[in-house]
Amino acid sequence: MKFLELLSHVGLIAAHRGARSIAPENTLAALKKSVGRCDFIEIDVQLSRDGEAIVMHDDTLQRTTDVAQIASFASRKPYYVSDFTLSELKKLDYGSWFYKDKKHSEPLLTLKDALLFIKENSILLNIEIKDMNKKFNNADVVGVVVDAIRKSGVMDSVLISSFRHEYLKIIKAELSDVPTAALVEGKHPPRLLEYLRELKVEGYSLNNELVDRESVETLREAGFFVGVYTVNNSKRVKELFDMGVNCVFSDSLEKKEAGIL
Numbered sequence: 001m002k003f004l005e006l007l008s009h010v011g012l013i014a015a016h017r018g019a020r021s022i023a024p025e026n027t028l029a030a031l032k033k034s035v036g037r038c039d040f041i042e043i044d045v046q047l048s049r050d051g052e053a054i055v056m057h058d059d060t061l062q063r064t065t066d067v068a069q070i071a072s073f074a075s076r077k078p079y080y081v082s083d084f085t086l087s088e089l090k091k092l093d094y095g096s097w098f099y100k101d102k103k104h105s106e107p108l109l110t111l112k113d114a115l116l117f118i119k120e121n122s123i124l125l126n127i128e129i130k131d132m133n134k135k136f137n138n139a140d141v142v143g144v145v146v147d148a149i150r151k152s153g154v155m156d157s158v159l160i161s162s163f164r165h166e167y168l169k170i171i172k173a174e175l176s177d178v179p180t181a182a183l184v185e186g187k188h189p190p191r192l193l194e195y196l197r198e199l200k201v202e203g204y205s206l207n208n209e210l211v212d213r214e215s216v217e218t219l220r221e222a223g224f225f226v227g228v229y230t231v232n233n234s235k236r237v238k239e240l241f242d243m244g245v246n247c248v249f250s251d252s253l254e255k256k257e258a259g260i261l
C-alpha cells in the first residue's frame, strides 16, 4: 500500500521511534521489532556535521549513546549531534544504554539504511525531520532527505513530517507526490485550516494534551489526516479513535500485539 492511501484509514498505530519499548529507539533493531506490530514506523532524522542524514531524536548524543564513555570525545560536551561527523558517529554504540545486561550494542542507523530496510520489508515510514535551523539552512536539510528518498525509490512508502514547517513547503516543491504532515506542540497555528492548505500538507499531528473533539472533527471534515503523539494508555487510544483521530504514535507496541492497544 502507498502511504497516501493509508492516510484515509482510521485506527492506525505508528511505532514511535521504532518499537522503542522493546528495542533502543531509532535503531535498526527497533525497526525490525516494529514489523508486524504497527501500521507504520516513525523515525527522527537529522544531519551530521558533514551533512549525512542519520536517525536520532535528541540534539545531543548523551542519552542514547555511549559517547560519555569515550575519552577522546571528552572535550566535545555537550555532544551535539551536529558537531560530529558521520565517521565519528559510527564509532558510537546506540544500544547499550537500553539493554539491561549492557552486553548488546547497536550501530548507528543512517536514513539510507532505514529506507533500504522499509523497501526490503514492504513497510511504511514516517520520516520526521528535526529542526536544524540553528546549524543548516532549510534547503540543505531537505535536499539531503529528498536525495535519499529519490535514490532509494521509496517515494510511495514515506510520509514526511516536521515541527519546522518551512521544510514541508520545500518537500512539496521537490516531491509533490510524497505526503507531508505538520507537527505542532502546545497550540494550534492561527487560522489552522487555511494555514495547512497553504503548506499543502495532507496531515497534521499534535500532542495528546492539545487534542479536542471539535478540532479533530473540523480537521477530518476538511480532509486532513490527524495524528496524535505520544499515547501509551489504551483507554486514551480508544477515546482518540472514537473522536475520529486517524493515528496515534505509541511507544508500547507490545500492547498492540497483546490486543490491549
Ligand code: G3P
Binding pocket: 016, 017, 042, 044, 057, 128, 161, 183, 205, 229, 249
Ligand atoms: O512525530 C510525532 C512525534 O515523534 C513528535 O515528537 O519529539 O517524539 O519526535 P518527538
Ligand code: MG
Binding pocket: 017, 042, 043, 044, 128
Ligand atoms: Mg519524532
